Amino acid sequence: MVLPKIVANFILLLILSSVANAEQPGILTLQTALNIAVMDNPSLAQIQMRSKAMAAIPSQLGSLPxxxxxxxxxxxxxxxxxxxxxxxxxxxxxxxxxxPFPGKLALREQAATYQAEAAVHDVIEARWLLLRDVKKLWWTLFYLDRSLDIIIANQDLLRQFVKIARTKYEVGEGLQQDVLLAQLELSKLLDNELRLTGAKSKTRAQLNALLNRPADQKIILAKEFSGTLPTLLKESELFQQAENSRAMLASQRETINAAQSRLDLAKKDFxxxxxxxxxxxxxxxxxxxxxxxxxxxxxxxxxxPIFASSKQQRAVDQRSSELMQQRYALQDQWNQVRAEISTAYSEFQQTKNQAVLYNSGIIPQARQTVASMLAGYQVNKVDFLNLVRSQITLYNYETQYWKALTQANQALAQLSAVVGKEEIYE
Known part of the structure; x- marks a missing residue:
């Protein structure tokens, strides 16, 4: 009989939708993407060359004319x-x-040395931001792949629903509107597939740009994922780590030291x-x-220096203001870092809990509901509209699970970049 065969196919599709596909050759893992970006990204290379150029300045300024x-x-x-x-x-x-008066050359060299050290920290900061962006795009691509897999599986299921509804209609046990309803929901899924395919192409181009590859180069991601998310350190501990490890803060501290040396040099101009x-x-x-x-x-x-009041003293005032500006900038950056840590920390905890809830509770229950309604529909105990709605609800829950999992990993990427360390877990 047709109906038992369709039920068997339906159950098989449910199982396949929850099992990862076998590994394919040429897969771009997250770690591989990170390694390629660090080696080949032109923006990072540009900042590295700037740092190298600034390292050659101190000895020039510290030498006699x-x-x-x-x-x-x-x-x-x-x-x-x-x-x-x-x-x-x-x-x-x-x-x-x-x-020059004794001490001036040393102060000039010292200021340039601090700026060169700041440039080294700028390279580290740029590297962290690059890794963050690569991680976020990789996980976005991962989510889009999973969403497209779910859509394709649900399209197959809805086609099975269409067959069921048509079979029942042909034997006088169903309604034509059930067939039309299933076809309508199938069309909606096709529309979602087009939208997600476009988003995937855009994300792929952005990731390829960070990897210094052609925008249209194909990217294949692994379908296997454990789904396990780590337990973070306490928020206060992340604050402490960021204060000691964040390259942006270290760069600003070196900039303050350079401003102090320039102030001392301005005083020497008397x-x-x-x-x-x-x-x-x-x-x-x-x-x-x-x-x-x-x-x-x-x-x-x-x-x-006979014009000290209008020249040298003004220079001292200028350098003093610049020093205070850099100190205020450091405080502003530190406030921003703490806010970013708190935001990413909160987002990770929220999306982690959502992913666990979807995976361990909501999705299994929704699958049981769909299977139960399908069985009830075949014996005319469940309305076809409720059957379709239950399947669409399951589709939404599965998509939301992968979205929550992706957002949690993106929050981890943001948190690592803000703290300046990978070791942010218990």
Missing amino acids: DPVISFNALNLPVDSFDLAQENMTQLQGGISQAI YPDFKVGAFYGGRSDTLSGLERSDLLTLKLSMTV
Whole structure:
């Protein structure tokens, strides 16, 4: 008979919808995606090159200015250009060196060193943000794959419902409206499939961009997943970890140190800079043959900060304000980090509990309800509309389970990036 065969197919589809498919070759695991992103992402490489460039700056600023070598012709008569005509005519060569006031070079190098250290932390921060984005997109793609699998399974089930309704209608035990209703729900599922397929293409392109691959490159994800979610550390412990580990905060602290060094350097500008030089002048013999001695010239000059009130003092005021700005920025960032931790922590706990509830309670009960209603419908004890509604409800619950599981893992990705550590579990 047709109906028992359809029931058997229905039960088989229910079982298949809850069992993961076998592993396929070329699967992009989450860890593989993370490794590719760290190695190939151009945005991260750009920040790494910036850090490398900044590491070369401190030694430049800590070195003395290049010495100046000069060659001069002094007191040369323009009527004859004869080197022996005038007593003071000489050809002179010399060298001079600018010397900043003691401590200035060290402060310049120190400020640049702090900025270079901040750039190193910026690379670490960018890496965490990249890993977070890759994780979120990977899990979104994972959710879309599971949702499409559920839709396809439910389409097959609704087609079975159509056959059941048509069979009962042909033997005079059913209504034509039951067939039409099942076809309508099947069309709705086809519409959802189109929507999710479009979202999957968009997410795939975004993930491929982070992996530095062509936007249309195919991505295959594993269908197996344990579904087990970890237990997080206490929120206060995550705050403490973030304070010690978050690269963004460490970068801002180095920026504050650099601002302090610039303030100290501005205060040093009240003191003069020096310039020393030595010049040797060679003189020719006189026209009568008398020998003339060569001359040695030594020079020492210094800057005089006579405009200190409008220049140096203003620079000190500027650097003081910049230092306070960076300190306020650190406090603002710390407040933001704590808010992000609390938000991600709360979202993880909520979605974790939802996933557990769906998987252990709601979905098994919904499956039993569908099987019971199907059996009742075959003996005319259940209305076909209620049967279809129960199946659509099961479809929604299964989709919501994968969505909650995905959101929980995305919250974990956000939490790891905000804290700056992977070890956030008990």
